[in-house]
Amino acid sequence: MSVVSSTNAKAAGPTRLGGVLVYLRTMALFVLAWYAGSLLVPSKLLLPSPLAVAAALRDTALNGELFGNALISLARLSASMLAAVVIAVPLGLLMGRSRLWNDLLELPVEMLRPIAGIAWIPLALYLFGIGHRLPLFIMFYTAFFPLLVGTAAGAAAVDRRLIAAARTMGLSRSTIMRRVIVPAALPAILVSARLAVAASWTAVVAAELVGAPNGLGYAIEYYRSMLSTPTVMAFIVTIGLLGFLTDKGLRQLSRVLTPWAQTGAAQ
Amino acid sequence: MSTPKIRLDAVSKFFGGSVVAVEKLSLDIRDGEFLAIVGPSGCGKTTVLNMLAGLEPATSGTMMLNGKPIEGPGAERGVMFQDYALFPWRTVRGNVEFGLVYGPAGQGLSPAERTERVERTIEMVGLTGSQEKYPHQLSGGMRQRVALARLMANEPEILLMDEPLAALDAQTRVILQDELLRIWGQDRPAPERRTVVFITHAIDEAVFLADRVAVLSSHPGRLKQIVDINLPRPRGDATRRSGEFARLCQSIWELIREEAYRATMN
Numbered sequence: 133m134s135v136v137s138s139t140n141a142k143a144a145g146p147t148r149l150g151g152v153l154v155y156l157r158t159m160a161l162f163v164l165a166w167y168a169g170s171l172l173v174p175s176k177l178l179l180p181s182p183l184a185v186a187a188a189l190r191d192t193a194l195n196g197e198l199f200g201n202a203l204i205s206l207a208r209l210s211a212s213m214l215a216a217v218v219i220a221v222p223l224g225l226l227m228g229r230s231r232l233w234n235d236l237l238e239l240p241v242e243m244l245r246p247i248a249g250i251a252w253i254p255l256a257l258y259l260f261g262i263g264h265r266l267p268l269f270i271m272f273y274t275a276f277f278p279l280l281v282g283t284a285a286g287a288a289a290v291d292r293r294l295i296a297a298a299r300t301m302g303l304s305r306s307t308i309m310r311r312v313i314v315p316a317a318l319p320a321i322l323v324s325a326r327l328a329v330a331a332s333w334t335a336v337v338a339a340e341l342v343g344a345p346n347g348l349g350y351a352i353e354y355y356r357s358m359l360s361t362p363t364v365m366a367f368i369v370t371i372g373l374l375g376f377l378t379d380k381g382l383r384q385l386s387r388v389l390t391p392w393a394q395t396g397a398a399q
Numbered sequence: 400m401s402t403p404k405i406r407l408d409a410v411s412k413f414f415g416g417s418v419v420a421v422e423k424l425s426l427d428i429r430d431g432e433f434l435a436i437v438g439p440s441g442c443g444k445t446t447v448l449n450m451l452a453g454l455e456p457a458t459s460g461t462m463m464l465n466g467k468p469i470e471g472p473g474a475e476r477g478v479m480f481q482d483y484a485l486f487p488w489r490t491v492r493g494n495v496e497f498g499l500v501y502g503p504a505g506q507g508l509s510p511a512e513r514t515e516r517v518e519r520t521i522e523m524v525g526l527t528g529s530q531e532k533y534p535h536q537l538s539g540g541m542r543q544r545v546a547l548a549r550l551m552a553n554e555p556e557i558l559l560m561d562e563p564l565a566a567l568d569a570q571t572r573v574i575l576q577d578e579l580l581r582i583w584g585q586d587r588p589a590p591e592r593r594t595v596v597f598i599t600h601a602i603d604e605a606v607f608l609a610d611r612v613a614v615l616s617s618h619p620g621r622l623k624q625i626v627d628i629n630l631p632r633p634r635g636d637a638t639r640r641s642g643e644f645a646r647l648c649q650s651i652w653e654l655i656r657e658e659a660y661r662a663t664m665n
């Protein structure tokens with residue numbers, strides 16, 4: 133046992149380090165290209181140099197603006213994600229397993245799903261005004277459909293032999309739902325949660341741009357109107373970084389929740 | 400014998416209108432009997448088992464359990480599936496204890512008794528030490544033993560088993576055959592035994608275990624013959640070496656030989 137794990141650790145060491153090196157090299161190349169580009173583009177307003185952006189990052193980080201706005205956006209994202217999970221996952225399970233629920237919900241879902249969340253902004257402005265509720269609503273809407281559809285597909289695809297096995301052990305329908313369908317569909321649910329969070333991040337900016345008095349999207353719009361492109365870029369970089377980190381967190385979460393589904397997964 | 404435990408009367412099963420998997424099968428399974436079913440691949444053995452389990456309806460004919468029609472699955476009929484159907488998100492222990500924790504099989508057991516039975520069953524199939532492993536971390540033979548343990552832990556009244564020992568090495572197979580006879584109740588008087596329906600490809604295994612061997616023919620699946628196995632019980636290594644044992648194996652082999660050739664040639 134210990135022999136196996138220590139050889140594994142040895143094998144994993146260099147590859148993980150190698151991965152970091154590749155990553156750093158890619159980033160370095162990207163920043164270099166960016167720097168060269170910024171020298172060629174004459175207007176600092178169009179393309180500021182990476183150094184200017186780094187300085188803006190430092191300044192906004194030091195005066196608390198960066199963390200304050202990031203925290204607000206993160207909190208909104210978490211709250212709307214939570215609401216979407218609480219509503220979309222049970223509905224998706226019902227849709228995936230019951231003909232009746234599927235027939236009932238399929239049409240409205242398929243009609244609403246293609247409409248981008250941000251298309252509701254004008255209407256939502258009337259309904260909610262400017263504040264927390266508008267971005268919350270838009271982000272909830274954006275996260276809802278990937279979760280619903282992914283959960284329904286996952287629940288519908290559960291291996292019927294597993295359900296048969298549970299039935300021969302005398303389990304009730306509701307127990308089979310909780311003890312067979314839900315765990316069997318969990319990998320699919322987690323994948324759709326990642327898609328939902330990624331979609332929500334893209335909606336953050338648009339929703340906060342118009343509908344909120346704070347948050348990362350608001351900050352971008354504010355500094356755009358102040359013609360401070362480096363600061364705008366600093367906030368954009370922050371969103372990218374947060375999106376990357378939340379996805380990494382979710383991947384880690386699925387590794388912990390579904391260790392049995394991780395074999396051969398090249399992620 | 401009074402009323403049979405299970406009665407199949409002219410049971411047929413068609414798939415998609417044209418494929419005849421089972422045709423007009425009539426068979427009584429007695430209470431406490433160990434019945435083996437043999438027959439060439441594709442002759443409808445699994446289909447029969449699924450119908451007995453209540454997982455699939457018959458296309459025509461009647462199936463009775465204790466005099467009542469079989470309308471669906473029930474915990475009194477435990478099934479071991481040919482492809483195991485283990486829960487991939489549960490460890491070995493999680494699979495074995497599943498029916499006891501979430502089904503009626505565990506009612507009336509204290510948590511300590513439950514744990515004791517689960518551990519004992521895992522030990523019986525030789526998987527002690529692998530309790531925390533997931534199915535994907537096991538070999539084929541180990542998975543089969545988990546499936547066997549999952550069925551055994553529930554101690555159902557009727558055991559429906561689809562090639563339960565097929566993936567095992569010869570030694571393990573012999574050990575588990577003896578163990579299976581013990582669980583069935585070979586040492587107890589006939590009325591206290593469970594009822595077993597046991598599908599196998601191995602003729603010697605069928606003869607060693609069963610009271611009767613039902614030989615199926617293929618295309619369509621029909622009952623060719625039922626062979627009584629009157630070897631004395633309890634059976635053991637002496638049984639395997641006896642001349643009568645060899646003679647029975649030979650006569651069953653002759654029954655299915657032409658079927659087997661026919662099925663292979665097709």
Ligand SMILES: Nc1ncnc2c1ncn2[C@@H]1O[C@H](COP(=O)(O)OP(=O)(O)OP(=O)(O)O)[C@@H](O)[C@H]1O
Nearest residue numbers: 414418419420439440441442443444445446447481
């Ligand atoms: N769901 C299904 N749909 C269509 N045909 C089926 C289905 N299940 C089984 N069959 C057909 O019914 C016949 C009997 O299949 P079955 O699985 O019962 O055979 P078997 O005796 O268990 O074979 P083996 O020994 O290989 O396990 C086969 O011809 C098979 O192709």
Ligand SMILES: [Mg+2]
Nearest residue numbers: 444445481561
């Ligand atoms: Mg079969």
